[in-house]
Amino acid sequence: MLDAFPFFADVISYWPQIVRGLRDTILLSATITATGLVGGIGVFALTLSSKPSIRYLTQSYISLFIGTPLIVFLFLLYYGLPNLGVTLSPFAIAVFGFTLNVSAYNARYLTIAYKELDPAELESGRAQGFSRFQVFRLITAPQSLRMSVPALTNQAIQNVKDSSIVFLIQYIEFFAQMQEVASRTFLFFKTYLFTAFVYLLLVSVVVLIARRLERRLAIPGMSASVGS
Amino acid sequence: MALLEVKELVKSYGGRSVLDGVSFDLEEGESKVVMGPSGCGKSTLLRCLNLLIEPTSGAILLDGKDITRPGADVRAVRSRIGFVFQNFALYRHMSVLDNVTLALRRLKKLSKSEAEDRALHELDRMEMAEKRDAYPAALSGGQSQRVAIARALAMDPKVLFFDEPTSALDPIMVREVVTLINRLYLDNVTILCVTHDLGLAKHISDRVVFLDRGKVYAEDRIENLLHRDDPVIEDFFGGEG
Amino acid sequence: MSFIDILLTLLQGAGYTLLITFSCAATALFVGLGIAMARELGRTWTSAILSAWVYVFRGIPMLVLLFVVFFGLPGIGLDVPPLLAMMLSLGLISGAYLSEVFRGALAAVNPNEVLAAQAMGFTRFETLRLIKIPQMMRFSVPGMVNELTTVLKYSPFAYTVGLPEITKQAMALVATTMRGIEIYAAIGLIYFAIYRLLLSAVRLIEKRYRIPGFAEE
Numbered sequence: 001m002l003d004a005f006p007f008f009a010d011v012i013s014y015w016p017q018i019v020r021g022l023r024d025t026i027l028l029s030a031t032i033t034a035t036g037l038v039g040g041i042g043v044f045a046l047t048l049s050s051k052p053s054i055r056y057l058t059q060s061y062i063s064l065f066i067g068t069p070l071i072v073f074l075f076l077l078y079y080g081l082p083n084l085g086v087t088l089s090p091f092a093i094a095v096f097g098f099t100l101n102v103s104a105y106n107a108r109y110l111t112i113a114y115k116e117l118d119p120a121e122l123e124s125g126r127a128q129g130f131s132r133f134q135v136f137r138l139i140t141a142p143q144s145l146r147m148s149v150p151a152l153t154n155q156a157i158q159n160v161k162d163s164s165i166v167f168l169i170q171y172i173e174f175f176a177q178m179q180e181v182a183s184r185t186f187l188f189f190k191t192y193l194f195t196a197f198v199y200l201l202l203v204s205v206v207v208l209i210a211r212r213l214e215r216r217l218a219i220p221g222m223s224a225s226v227g228s
Numbered sequence: 229m230a231l232l233e234v235k236e237l238v239k240s241y242g243g244r245s246v247l248d249g250v251s252f253d254l255e256e257g258e259s260k261v262v263m264g265p266s267g268c269g270k271s272t273l274l275r276c277l278n279l280l281i282e283p284t285s286g287a288i289l290l291d292g293k294d295i296t297r298p299g300a301d302v303r304a305v306r307s308r309i310g311f312v313f314q315n316f317a318l319y320r321h322m323s324v325l326d327n328v329t330l331a332l333r334r335l336k337k338l339s340k341s342e343a344e345d346r347a348l349h350e351l352d353r354m355e356m357a358e359k360r361d362a363y364p365a366a367l368s369g370g371q372s373q374r375v376a377i378a379r380a381l382a383m384d385p386k387v388l389f390f391d392e393p394t395s396a397l398d399p400i401m402v403r404e405v406v407t408l409i410n411r412l413y414l415d416n417v418t419i420l421c422v423t424h425d426l427g428l429a430k431h432i433s434d435r436v437v438f439l440d441r442g443k444v445y446a447e448d449r450i451e452n453l454l455h456r457d458d459p460v461i462e463d464f465f466g467g468e469g
Numbered sequence: 470m471s472f473i474d475i476l477l478t479l480l481q482g483a484g485y486t487l488l489i490t491f492s493c494a495a496t497a498l499f500v501g502l503g504i505a506m507a508r509e510l511g512r513t514w515t516s517a518i519l520s521a522w523v524y525v526f527r528g529i530p531m532l533v534l535l536f537v538v539f540f541g542l543p544g545i546g547l548d549v550p551p552l553l554a555m556m557l558s559l560g561l562i563s564g565a566y567l568s569e570v571f572r573g574a575l576a577a578v579n580p581n582e583v584l585a586a587q588a589m590g591f592t593r594f595e596t597l598r599l600i601k602i603p604q605m606m607r608f609s610v611p612g613m614v615n616e617l618t619t620v621l622k623y624s625p626f627a628y629t630v631g632l633p634e635i636t637k638q639a640m641a642l643v644a645t646t647m648r649g650i651e652i653y654a655a656i657g658l659i660y661f662a663i664y665r666l667l668l669s670a671v672r673l674i675e676k677r678y679r680i681p682g683f684a685e686e
Contacts, residue, residue, distance in 0.1 A: 068660045069622040083648070120317035123280065162530070192537040
């Protein structure tokens, strides 16, 4: 396969770095997608709280993270936490920062889906005797999640792409490795073109998985409303 | 002792009272229909009786125990009352069978096979057993309502509440559902039904509780009500009967 | 340096942030509309090429594309100034996303109205101009707002190619004062403020162009 791209041969000769970089990019992307999803569900649950103060705080949090650049928050953590005596590895900072950010977006997508739910179904759940938590777990969450699959998978794709910014807080992943290769070989155009191509491949893999997920998780009789 | 006794039930929002002292009884095996003009409080009444809405004052006795008292077991109350909604409220992300077994498995803690047996028994009664794997979106209104009734019956409730069960259906489906509820009525299932459908009332009620502006205006057999010389009642029925 | 001093210093960079945001947004609008129109009026094979283009530009990270343009192109003889590099990366990517917004909006136009126009004798081009595009624009408002705020949120990366926008100012300040928390919190707030301002501005414009009786999305 490597021989099929003689144009990139110079770059590909650095394959150990490429592989290491890819491993770290995939590790980071997968981690933040998972934590961002769990976090998103949690934040979404909070938006449905019976206490107005919790709802207000949660909405403010969502608004804040959707309205500010991710990189600024990462810088805040990276440069600011040491001042508070907290030392975290770049990976930890990246995961923490991304999780807060991605959770806000996912919570927003779930909330949009939630608006399409039939309130009578939730009332029926209560009428059957299910507790508020059970109604959330058995009806609200499954329906909201399944209706948000396109938006949530889009977010996963975004996570793969956004993982490329973490070199700015000293986490060495694929893009960082490629920058190093570029500066060593002076083949900037080729190297970065190759980088773009690899990201496109990564994204395509996620797109394929996403399409299959969408088919399997769609609620029969309903088209997904969010993000398609 | 009646199965359900409602005493001076009041529900007000701010200064406005939707229910202004409603009282009536429901004996086991009896079937009553609640009717009245819009805004008379009928839907609120049903929802107060299974505590979906908290009453402002008054007492509701289920099997002799006042369920409005603090510390009442809400879950137990709701498992003894089957509730069928106007728009069926089937869980759209689950199959018909799963809709009926959900509460059996999660609330009554039945095993999967026990729950499915009970569910299929009730679905069969409603003639919907063959649609067990279908999803709500694929069902007609009449079919959906039948599944909703099966779902309510599966929990073995002491009384079935109906909130406008035929209002969302076209005339053919209305007949379908009226026939089924009538069959339950003839089986002596205890029924409390809110509706404005006179045909339904005629087929499934022993007595009609006529509400007007939050109060019980009259309670009687439907034929007697229709023949009463009363402006409010005549206004509602519009000269039918 | 008090917090206010910090804010004032940072606000100097805000001008550049707005410049970058609007340049890239304008590019995106131009490109997005162009692609959407080309797909509407074109042949199957042109649509296929454009679909591929859109897929590619939605599949690569903005920072990577920026590096390809700014650091890569000089290697093959093309020197690109920083702002143009931003427009050719963030602008093109956002344009690809916008073209999808427009595609969806175009599909949402009531086909009966299109048929009515054609029955009246309007050409394909005229129907596009008089019926489809006006409605498409109104349906696209949420998507356009979303893209605009996204452009704002990716504008900080302009500092990597030397543009002195807010984030660059912040980094310089942090280097001298070591007050990372305050400074980055401050620019977070500034970005958030710009974000809210943009949202409000759009709401106002939307109100002005509202069609009476037309159901809001």
